[in-house]
Amino acid sequence: MNPEFEHLYQALSKVDGFIYPNEIELSWSILIVLYPFITGLVAGAFILASLERVFNVKSLRPTYVIALLTSFAFLLVATMPLIFHLGQPLRAWEIMMTPHLTSAMAIFGFVYLWYLMIVLLLEIWFDYRYDLVLWARESTGVKKWLYKALALGSDDISPKSVKLDQKLGYIVTVIGIPSAFLLHGYVGFIFGSIKANPWWSTVMMPIIFLFSAMVSGIALVMLLFIIINKVRKQKIDMLCLDTIAKYLFYIIIIDFTMESLDQIHRFYEAEESFEIIQLLISGHLNFTLLVMQVGIGMFLPLTTLGILQFYKPAEKVRQLLYFITGVLVLIGIFFMRWNVVIGGQLFSKSFLGFTSFKLSLIGPEGFLMASIWLIVPFFILAFLLWLFPPWKKTEMEH
């Protein structure tokens, strides 16, 4: 037996019921689970930043820059799992050069570039321009030149120029909110528009993806806010933390409602795929959906955050609870992506059986590689925080 196909022969022996013979191997694996997870963090973190700026939630001010830089760090990595899962990664650029316009996937490159170049980079630049000029003046050596280059030749720190920065930054944020919605709603559409797959094909998919993105992004920034302050041995701004948690609570409620509505609708209509999906949920996705996504990722955080809205224990306790909640929410949203991507491929399109999926440890689509793509953004973020320390920024009113 050719060792290249050993895992397929193993999967063949585990087929449950009838599947089309081409369906034994899952086409999309862990890397495509990461893709909506990472883009979700990007969109969610950005939306949290815009809450402060556009909707004027002043208490979130300390998270504004952290949220922007987090969004940026993850956006830089967002395409990597996509490119590496391709059978022909070197042809990836064709998607930009000759996009096929009836394909939902073809537009990703443009949505991505729009978001990266127009929204995030511009917003960060306008927010940092004044400080870059100052840091270029104060620093020495390589750092001086780096800041000078990043300021793009700008050397104006007059109040007038700062005012212009703020005005332009505001405009970019206003454009950025629909863009963030577009970015992640669009990722949902990639799955939601596949009529062959009843687990994916729902008009709710973009909306569910959007709200789950906000949930995960806000949770991540909340976690990072706690961690950064702890590492820097700073007192955590509890008003800010409580406010993030409050928004997280609200968005989880909306997300939960949307997801429940989708499932209730699916089960009540009980179309052709009803039985296979019932089996999918009670069997193959039993643990990842009911335990990890709904139990650990939704009910626990919802209950904890709900209680904390009324009952406020000591700051240390709250910090710990928020930290744990943040971690649980991120795990839950990861498994939500898993259940969509992997779950949608476990059952046959004949609706008569299941194939199986085993995550390998090594290889381009293995656990280790996936972990790398999840860890790299944190290193990028650490570098960004070092290069553009938010705590050394001049405090300005937005």
Added chain:
Amino acid sequence: MTEKKTSLSRRNFLRNAGVTAGTLVATSTLPSFNAVLFAAVKRNTKGPWYGIAIDIEKCIGCGTCAKTCKIENNVPQEPFFFRSWVEQYTIRKDGSLKVESPNGGIDGFTQSVPADQIEKTFFVPKMCNHCAKSPCVQVCPVGATYETEEGIVLVDEKYCIGCKYCIQACPYGCRYFHPDKHVADKCTLCFHRIKKGLNPACMDNCPTKARISGDLNDPESAISKFIRTKNVYVLKPHLNTGSKLYYNALNQEVR
């Protein structure tokens, strides 16, 4: 002042009208941007327009079609890659269904349900439906999967980026990822043979002549007559894929 206002608003009106008209003209000349209405594209009525017909009553489940296809098209021999395969359906007396397709039927079939429990059993050969509104063509992000003017869905293997979106989009499981070429692969209706005036290999080698292909635009072709005279049905019609694979005597259990 009043005069100035009037002229300004007239200028505005003219400018707006110009922009609107320009946009309309520009969009109307860009049919390729008609992305949302993919399924509304008109079928080709000039020249040959290929379809396939399979007579389930004639299929004996020998698997020659699946075997021939692998040889003719150099499809990997492992039992995970098929352009063409056969499924065996068995409906038990209690109404329950058993479907099997060991190695795509290439090695033939053995009946695993005891004879006294069988209500009825039949074979269903499967292959690409060469849909007129192919979901796979619709979703290919680079246009590597396309429909020829003869209505045959092909993959440009030098262009495919291997994203596998088309495999997800095909409701019939007709596509697979080629393990050596690292691109999507599927039935070409033996395009290389059709171009020489030959039949697809699976059709020529079927011992009971259960499958035919031909020009749907020609009312006198064998396939047109087959569709006219038999009770034909396509798979998953509710998905509106414009499937051009017509089955005679298809049981409703088949999916």
